[in-house]
Amino acid sequence: MHGWTGKILRVDLTSGKAWREDIPLELLHAYLGGRGLGVRLIRDYFMFDPFAPEMPLIFAVGPLCGTAAPTAARLTVVSRSPLTGTIYDCSAGGMFAWRLKAAGVDALFVTGRSARPVVLAINGEQAELLPALELWGKGVHDTVSALAGEGSVACIGPAGENGVLYANIMMGEGNSVGRGGLGAVMGGKGLKAVVVNGEGTTAVADRERFDHARQDVMRLFRASPVIFGELGISEYGTPALVDLMRQRRMAPTENFRKTVFPDSGNYSGPAIRKACGAKKDGCFGCPIQCKKSTPQGEPLPEYETVSHFGALNGIASLSAIVRANSLCNELGLDTISAAATLAAWGEAKGRFPAPDEVAPLLVEIAQRRGEGELLSLGSRRVAEALGKPGLSMSVKSLELPAYDPRGAYGMALAYCTSNRGGCHLRAYPISHEILRKPVPTDRFSFSGKARIIKIAEDTNAAVDSLVACKFSFFGATIEEYAELLSAASGMEYSPQSLKEIGERIYATERFYNCANGFTSADDLLPERFYEEPGSSGEGIDIPPIDRQRFNEELQKYYRIRGLTAEGTFADQGFLTRQP
């Protein structure tokens, strides 16, 4: 078989059994892998509570993983989020994905709950559950070190063990499966870590065609100012965006009360490079290497993290921000949600945390003690508990990242239509509204955005199923990746057919959410954005979002997707007609 392995490894933690099964080829062809495959495999389970033993935690790689396709050593983890209640997926790069594929599987499907903490060890065809009592309670670094000799590690820290609703699964090389709290799902199962090793290789059907497509991709990377430009992410990492968001006056500041933070220059890309001696780092096999680390190899924070621990909490100290980032990585906490929850809490209490208060609070959150007990539930629950629900800057309980929606109207819409809650990556309109890729669009206009968002959501659902990194698409397009996939798999895919697959995946996710009670009432921004302006100045006006225009565009979006005016499915038989 080319591209895929055709196998799934099922593990039932309750009984302690692990076994392999075939995945029907039609499913692989129709859902590719990664997010799409995970979304398909969860079809019989999506209504379970995220913490129910029956709820699967699915690690799925894609048909390009194991090949030399740029940025494709990635996987997606799929389950239901305890933070948002939505279907949830998150993609992460690294050696773990590569080795999982090399162990001969397209997906690892974990269900059940172990009575005692365990580690799942996969070595080629072998899979066994090992007792992990001595690892329970340990931080990510120690856990990874203890297991590194056995292969690549995906593990949880104390946050996941203790059920923090935005706990991450951390990958050994510093990548994370972030945002929706899948670390807590893993912790609820008593699964401390998965360690994987394998020797298999991924067969490519047409090597010459593949190499040609790969060269096309690399040429586009080199032509992209955002990727390999001298001010781009390869040089400075995503903090390259700090100065740009400041200049566009859309950097969320003090829990989104303002959109300019005067001290953001302290943690800009060049400032981090200078202060921390940042060197290039990144996912295994990726030519872009957008991540940055200290000379000692300690991962440095990304854009969202510096901006949210910085501007959003009114913190100007780079060292406090770097410390918060390292601590989140060690505890297995999502940095965006952690910082945004602190900001909502800070505004509700009338005082944002001081730089030296952040680290102790993060520890309390991970351990769910003191103030951390409440903070571990995320900003929506915190704001509600404090009687100020309007202060949670989230959509579907997922904290918004560091692009103020008043500064990019496509982003505003996309936060709301995202199936996993307020996330920037589903449609990534920042790409055209701010970074001018593939072509610029007017960031202060809703015109055409419903269609653009829909197309991008479909495209990105396919990208997350290949699995490739979104950053590739600052240069390449789905066209070159369709070519890579066709060459690797020996099946013909086109940009159009990939978008159709993406559309199926997107609709399926939305269907699950609707079946779990989500409607258009959940597709709204926090009130603040419709009522309060951002920080206008320097010739740029940041008014509140026009609610009526927003709603019109949302209704357009529903019509384009064939949904009802409530954003739901008129056709309850939708799922049964999907492969």
Place this chain on the structure above:
Amino acid sequence: MRDQISKYTHKLISDRSALAGGIAFAAQDDTLITGGNADLALLAEEIISGLNCLGLVFARPSLPFADLLVRRAPAGEHSIVPRDTETRTFLHDIPFLRSFELGDDPARRIAQLLGNRKGVIVEGIGIVASGAVTIEQAYINYSSVFHSTFVKYLQDVLNEGFLLPGEEDLFSSFRSEWLRHLSAEGLVFRTGPLTLPEEIIREVETVGRYTVERGLVDSFFGNISARAGDMIYISQTAASLDELAGCIDPVPMDNSTTTGITASSELLAHRRIYEESGAAVILHGHPKFAVVMSMLCEEKDCPIRDCWKDCPKVRFLGDTPVVAGEIGAGGLAKRVPPVIGGPGKAVVYGHGVFTIGRKGFEEAFRALVEVENWCRDEYFRLLA
């Protein structure tokens, strides 16, 4: 959307890449809208209905080159491979459909091909191009196909001569009727050195517009910058050179901020040119004859295969040096700066022309015109 359709219809007419009356657009918002030539609009509507994209243009090119390339192509071929670097990088190849391949359901056939690529040539009908995100993107893709077929046809004719009946006549009417004299006459430039940011930005906007109006860039690709002290003011990536207002990034020479992440992909080349040549301004466009002539090489038995990126030589077109190098982070930024200082101009293999002005844009603009005119004359001299 209607305003966008009308805007890009006018652009296709004013840049003379499509025939007035032979242009149609289709766009999907929550409803599908079309505009322009009724027959083409009907086809465009059917095609876009089968695609997951926002905009589509279907137009009859103002020159017969795309069709002639299809007719010259050997029977088994189904696509044209552009040779210029820009389109090679972004389009890879351009599929075509011969008239007899259209069958009963041409829209479906075309949609199938367009589902794979950004633009397609349909023999006897025209060029069709899609835009995933905007109508402008469809226009850009159309322009790229037009540019690419122009360059390839001229190159093929030079290499292989005329092969089809009537071809030579079509070519001579292109020469006598379509081509216009290029000049900088009548344009007003500010005399440098320019120092005030507002003054620089206004001049960059004006000169950007000149390059489009005088046909020195294909559609609007290219970039332009001016330096004042520690700052470079450079056009943004994917910016229309004729609409630069609000699309000029101030970038410090020392990279102390990254706001210029949206600047042209040639920022590095511009910066190095400033560092090495002492230039005050830089212009970069893709005038077609310079692109064609830059790829003409007499070298025998040269071991290099990817000339456009690997050629290590400095060749000459008249007194203008020609170097190779990929765009962006490829080799162009290394190879242009060392050769441009003396002559004030340089051509990049298969790509375009860089020119500099030591004080203001007049020198750079005149040099751009001069290089293209020289290449045009030389092309016709060789063809004769």
